[in-house]
Amino acid sequence: MLKNNDTIVAIATPSGYGAIAVIRISGKNSIKILKKIFLSFSVKKNFSEKRSINLGYIKSKNKIIDKVLIFIFKKPKSYTGEDIVEISCHGSIYIQNKLLSIIIDQGARLANPGEFTLRAFLNGKIDLCQAESILDIVNSETYFSHEFAINQMRGNISNLIKNLRKKLIDFLSLIEFELDFSEENYNIINYLEFKKLLDNIIKKLKYLIKSFKIGNALKNGISVSIIGCPNVGKSTLFNKLLKYERSIVSNMAGTTRNYIEDSLIINGIKYRFIDTAGINNKTKNYIEKLGIKKTYSNIKKSDIILYVFDNFNKKIIYNKKKKLQKEYPNKKIFIIINKYDLIKKNINYKNIINISAKYGYGINKLLYKITNFYKKMINLKKNSIVITQTRHYESFKEAVFYLSKVKENLEKSIFPEFLSIDIRTALDYLGKVTGEVTNEEILSNIFSQFCIGK
Ligand SMILES: Nc1nc2c(ncn2[C@@H]2O[C@H](COP(=O)(O)OP(=O)(O)O)[C@@H](O)[C@H]2O)c(=O)[nH]1
Ligand SMILES: [Mg+2]
The missing domain is CATH 1.20.120.430 (tRNA modification GTPase MnmE domain 2)
Known part of the structure; x- marks a missing residue:
C-alpha cells in the first residue's frame, strides 16, 4: 500500500522568496520528465552518468522559464534509492510554482509530507530510527x-x-x-x-x-516554572531572564492571573520559562483561584522550579521548600531570594541564590546554576546514547x-x-x-x- 512506484515532486525549500529554491523529483520517470523540460547548455546531453550537475534552461512550450542547475542521482545511489533530479532554480515564487506545475503536467505527482524519506526507508536506505532523526x-x-x-x-x-x-x-x-x-x-x-x-x-x-x-527535555526545551507568593517579583525575574518586558510587573498582588510562557536558548539548551500566578491560599477571587490551579498544573509539567521568596526567614523558606519537594519529589527546585537590594546586611544561606530581579543582580549566577545542572547530566553520559x-x-x-x-x-x-x-x-x-x-x-x-x- 505504502510502496508507490510513481514519480513524485515537491519544493524542498521553505515557501516564499529566496536566492534559490530547490525542487526535487524522485521516481522512475524523473529523468524522462527532465529531458522534456530541460535544455542543457552542454550539447548532446543524455544524462547517462550515475551522478551529474548540469546547467541549462527550463522551458515550457518553448518559453524559457528560468536558468537552473540540475543535480542528477541515479538509483540506487540516491537519498530515496530511486532516480532523483534536483532543480536549483531562482527563488521566485512564480518560478517555483511554474516549475512544479510543468513537472506535474509531465506526469509527476505532488509528494505527500515525508514521502521522500518514506521511500528511503522502504527502499532500505535508512531504518525507521534514522528516518525519525531526519x-x-x-x-x-x-x-x-x-x-x-x-x-x-x-x-x-x-x-x-x-x-x-x-x-x-x-x-x-x-x-x-x-x-x-x-x-x-x-x-x-x-x-x-x-x-x-x-x-x-x-x-x-x-x-x-x-x-x-x-x-x-533537551529536544523540546526544558520547562522552568517561576513560582512563589504574590508580589515576590516572579514577573520581574521572568522579564529579566527573557531580556524584555514580556509580563506585567506591578506592586498589586494578583497581577499575573494566567501563566505566560516564552523561550530562550542559553549555551545550546532551550528553556521554556513560565511566569505563574502567585500562590495565595487565602484569596477569594474566582479568577485568581483558577490561575493558582494552573500554577500547580505547571509545576507538575515542569522540569525545573524556581521558587521565589522576598523574605529572609530561613526557617519559613526551608520549610516551604521541603513541603513542595515532598509533593513533587522528582522536580529540581532552586530557591531564590529576590529583592536582595532591599536588605542592608550580607546573608548567605546554603543552596539559596540571592538575586535582585529589578536591578539584575545574581541573574547570571542563577542562569549558570540552571545550565550547569543540565550540563552535568549530559557530561555524565558523554559519548553515550540518548533517546528523544x-x-x-x-x-x-x-x-x-x-x-x-x-x-x-x-x-x-x-x-x-x-x-x-x-x-x-x-x-x-x-x-x-x-x-x-x-x-x-x-x-x-x-x-x-x-x-x-x-
Ligand atoms: N526592590 C526591589 N523590588 C522588586 C524586585 N523585583 C520585583 N520588585 C518589585 O516587586 C513588585 C512585584 O513585582 P512582580 O514582578 O509583579 O511580582 P510577582 O507578583 O511575583 O510577579 C513590583 O513593584 C516590582 O517592581 C527587586 O529585585 N527589588
Ligand atoms: Mg506576576
Missing part, C-alpha cells in the same frame, strides 16, 4: 537537539538495537531447536549464559529509558517488561515454550524502533509529521 535534524534549534539527532542519524541507536536483537535471536533459535527436539533430550542452551545476556540487555535498555527524560522519541521510550519499556518476565520464568524453570513467546514479543518491540518490525499505522504516523519535500 525530522529531528530539520527541526533542531539548539546545539544539543542537533547533537542527539545527528548521532541518531549516524545509527548509534539502530546499531545498538540491531546488536541486542541479534544476540537474543541467537538464543531464541537455540531454545526453539531444543523445543523441536524435546524428545531427544538435547541440552544445548547455556542457561547461565542466557541469564547473563538478559541482565545485560535489560541494563542497557533501562539506561536508554532513563536517558529519555533528559533527551526529551516517545515511541522508542515506550517500546523499550515494553521490551524490558517482557525480558524481565523471561528472566523470572527462567529462574522458575518454566517450560521453554513460554520463554519463547515472551522473547518473541520483546524482539518485536525492539524491532519496532528500527522498523524491522512495523505496520502501516506506525509509518503514516511518523511520516505525516514531516514537511512536504523531505
Whole structure:
C-alpha cells in the first residue's frame, strides 16, 4: 500500500522568496520528465552518468522559464534509492510554482509530507530510527537537539538495537531447536549464559529509558516554572531572564492571573520559562483561584522550579521548600531570594541564590546554576546514547517488561515454550524502533509529521 512506484515532486525549500529554491523529483520517470523540460547548455546531453550537475534552461512550450542547475542521482545511489533530479532554480515564487506545475503536467505527482524519506526507508536506505532523526535534524534549534539527532542519524541507536536483537535471536533459535527436539533430550542452551545476556540487555535498555527524560527535555526545551507568593517579583525575574518586558510587573498582588510562557536558548539548551500566578491560599477571587490551579498544573509539567521568596526567614523558606519537594519529589527546585537590594546586611544561606530581579543582580549566577545542572547530566553520559522519541521510550519499556518476565520464568524453570513467546514479543518491540518490525499505522504516523519535500 505504502510502496508507490510513481514519480513524485515537491519544493524542498521553505515557501516564499529566496536566492534559490530547490525542487526535487524522485521516481522512475524523473529523468524522462527532465529531458522534456530541460535544455542543457552542454550539447548532446543524455544524462547517462550515475551522478551529474548540469546547467541549462527550463522551458515550457518553448518559453524559457528560468536558468537552473540540475543535480542528477541515479538509483540506487540516491537519498530515496530511486532516480532523483534536483532543480536549483531562482527563488521566485512564480518560478517555483511554474516549475512544479510543468513537472506535474509531465506526469509527476505532488509528494505527500515525508514521502521522500518514506521511500528511503522502504527502499532500505535508512531504518525507521534514522528516518525519525531526519525530522529531528530539520527541526533542531539548539546545539544539543542537533547533537542527539545527528548521532541518531549516524545509527548509534539502530546499531545498538540491531546488536541486542541479534544476540537474543541467537538464543531464541537455540531454545526453539531444543523445543523441536524435546524428545531427544538435547541440552544445548547455556542457561547461565542466557541469564547473563538478559541482565545485560535489560541494563542497557533501562539506561536508554532513563536517558529519555533528559533527551526529551533537551529536544523540546526544558520547562522552568517561576513560582512563589504574590508580589515576590516572579514577573520581574521572568522579564529579566527573557531580556524584555514580556509580563506585567506591578506592586498589586494578583497581577499575573494566567501563566505566560516564552523561550530562550542559553549555551545550546532551550528553556521554556513560565511566569505563574502567585500562590495565595487565602484569596477569594474566582479568577485568581483558577490561575493558582494552573500554577500547580505547571509545576507538575515542569522540569525545573524556581521558587521565589522576598523574605529572609530561613526557617519559613526551608520549610516551604521541603513541603513542595515532598509533593513533587522528582522536580529540581532552586530557591531564590529576590529583592536582595532591599536588605542592608550580607546573608548567605546554603543552596539559596540571592538575586535582585529589578536591578539584575545574581541573574547570571542563577542562569549558570540552571545550565550547569543540565550540563552535568549530559557530561555524565558523554559519548553515550540518548533517546528523544516517545515511541522508542515506550517500546523499550515494553521490551524490558517482557525480558524481565523471561528472566523470572527462567529462574522458575518454566517450560521453554513460554520463554519463547515472551522473547518473541520483546524482539518485536525492539524491532519496532528500527522498523524491522512495523505496520502501516506506525509509518503514516511518523511520516505525516514531516514537511512536504523531505
Ligand atoms: N526592590 C526591589 N523590588 C522588586 C524586585 N523585583 C520585583 N520588585 C518589585 O516587586 C513588585 C512585584 O513585582 P512582580 O514582578 O509583579 O511580582 P510577582 O507578583 O511575583 O510577579 C513590583 O513593584 C516590582 O517592581 C527587586 O529585585 N527589588
Ligand atoms: Mg506576576
